[in-house]
Amino acid sequence: MKNVYLTKSEKQIMHAFWQADHPLSCTELLSICELRNWKDRSIFSMLNDLLDKGLLQSVGFVRSGKTYARTFEAVVSQAEYLAGIIKTD
Template sequence: MKNLTKSEKEIMNVLWRAERALTHAEIAAACVERKWRAKSIFSMLNDLLDKGLLQSVGFVRSGKTYARTFTPTMSQVEYWGEVINQEHMRSSQLSELTDLLASYQRSLDLA
């Protein structure tokens, strides 16, 4: 699993939250804190396709033309599992990570 840039993570988070495949324009619109040029979005989407994190699943009408739609190839949990697996953590590190995740879960339950 190749590391993701901050921008790629932002795109993946948008797609992980989406309930359907999205076009590049919909992804750009969902990233309200960023103002990417169309060429930049296409470049990042192609990089994510090359990394195997995205797949193109079809086309939808977009104005007078058609736009490709994209969806993740794995869930966010599966992605982080792969990242952790690549770190080759020792048992003690995995236990510490498990404790941190449990603590985070408790804080969400209290909110």
């Protein structure tokens, strides 16, 4: 895995995914990271950035009220990510 820069908020999001034992929806992610005051719009932006960086993937849908919400999971483990940071070429 190539070295990918993560912001502080992106690291917190990835930590939640690495600790989870199942794919998370945005609503679940917000409940896990309840100490953060992220707005819905910013969380969607951060999730899309993590998708673009290849660290997350969309894996399905769950019922959320009257609609469905996408679920996501980490593509790389925390160990793989950390190894990519310290690896020198």
